[in-house]
Amino acid sequence: MPRPTRPSTFMILAALVGAMLATALPGPAEAREFKRIRDVNVSCTNTLRCDLYITNPRVTLYTVGFRRAAAFEAPVALYLTMREALAAGSEVRFVIDGTEQLTVPVGAFSYRAAIAEYSYDDQEAVRALFAAAKAGERLQVTYRTRNGQATAQFSLAGVVAGAIFMDEVQGRVGREDALQAIGTVADTPETPGAAVDETLADLGAVPAGLQRYYDGVGAPCADFDGAVPDPLGGFTAEITDEIRLVGLRCGSAGAYNAPFAFWKQIDGTYYRLALPVMTEDGPGAEMVAWNAVWDDETDELTAFFRGRGLGDCGVFNRWDIGMVGFNEGFVLREMRVKDECDGEFDETMQSWDRLWPPQPDKS
Known part of the structure; x- marks a missing residue:
């Protein structure tokens, strides 16, 4: 399954940080995990x-x-x-x-x-x-x-x-019973612009034109580790009078990262869309976006690959739909990364390293 540009770095950092905290911070004798935040x-x-x-x-x-x-x-x-x-x-x-x-x-x-x-x-x-x-x-x-x-x-x-x-x-991250999600109905705001399609409940609800991506060994979105989420998770959005965008969960999630794949639908035919990214070697492309959210008001897709569950490191991407050559596709508008999982939070991510657009040359 495709992975974002730098997950191995994040996983190593998260493991090191977790190991240091486990040895450095005291806790009750019976405790398996302890952390002070x-x-x-x-x-x-x-x-x-x-x-x-x-x-x-x-x-x-x-x-x-x-x-x-x-x-x-x-x-x-x-x-x-x-x-x-x-x-x-x-x-x-x-x-x-x-x-x-x-x-x-x-x-x-x-x-x-x-x-x-x-x-x-x-x-x-x-x-x-x-x-x-x-x-x-x-x-x-x-x-x-x-x-x-x-x-x-x-x-x-x-x-x-x-x-x-x-x-x-x-093991509750991303689940309905997560403590971070707990509150009364009035205290738990809806995710703005998520445009979730509640009919996408299981693999049987995947459009017929996309079944080949989910059926059989080796299909790019078939690996759910034996546990297909219910609902499957996804959205549909109207791009033009002739084109619809479809986003669906594509394969199993990690502890706090879930992959999504995207297609444009034209006259009943589905065309899979790549997601442009910047890498250390220059422009590249991914076939999934992690923890993706579509905003109906701005027609933008955002994705945040968490380096760890706390969200203090990772990769953030923002795309919109534009012309890629002679066809509609995703255009990268912003990409930021933070390698160091240091416990410092920046909800705006403005302090993270910006890979795109390029940082202005101050020399």
Whole structure:
């Protein structure tokens, strides 16, 4: 299967970074994976039960966390660890950036006295709180013990990256039950411009003219490692009155990268489209785009091959449809790369190395 220009470099870097973190960062004795991202910790046991938690050792309430087992669609629990027991009949209030998100009566918590831990697993409430935590900057928790009422402050810096890492460890990246995707319906925005065609549910829904790409050993899009995604995933878009663009998942995904192939349809005939890229040796072409999204408003295709699940390195491409010789095809408008998986995030990718258009000569 085709691969993007530099995946081997990313995989090696990611492995090295992961190895260094695993040896450099302490964690519970039972933990198989541990990572600290800004002010958030993620710890996973050998059974892949993971905790995403924030600590404040200066207060009685010294840990606020979210816990999840590895099972498909396992519930998410909110938990608190205390130096003193909460007062009976009191409430715990959770405020994010000045807005109250949740109030829980102490009696609604499950309490494990041996480890001074309170847990709460009402899924609608916990998911809404977690969605707010991903979008917020500071969490304030007000509670009461026998010594009176108190308030603890926690930084939320790193919650999103921690959720992605937790999903990566538990194998949820790209799945509907991913922690990064969790929220109430209102809190989970639709992907803008994705133009998903819900009818592309399985291989049987692939248009007849494209079946040869999916049928039989050696077909370019047939390798799904025995697990065809449902829905298959793809989109259709009208380019002109005579031409439609079709994009479909093409083969199995990795931990956090899914390949898509593209065709233009003219009078019932499908023509596969190549995707121009820049390489170290000059112009080249790929036959798949990774994690591709089509924007109906701008008629642009973007693709982001993640060097690792955190998204702090990889390859980004942007194409639109234009004339390639005498026919319509993809035209490369932007390509950026970042080889070093250093934990530094730039959502705009403007700080990444630009391979296309060429950087201006400053000499």
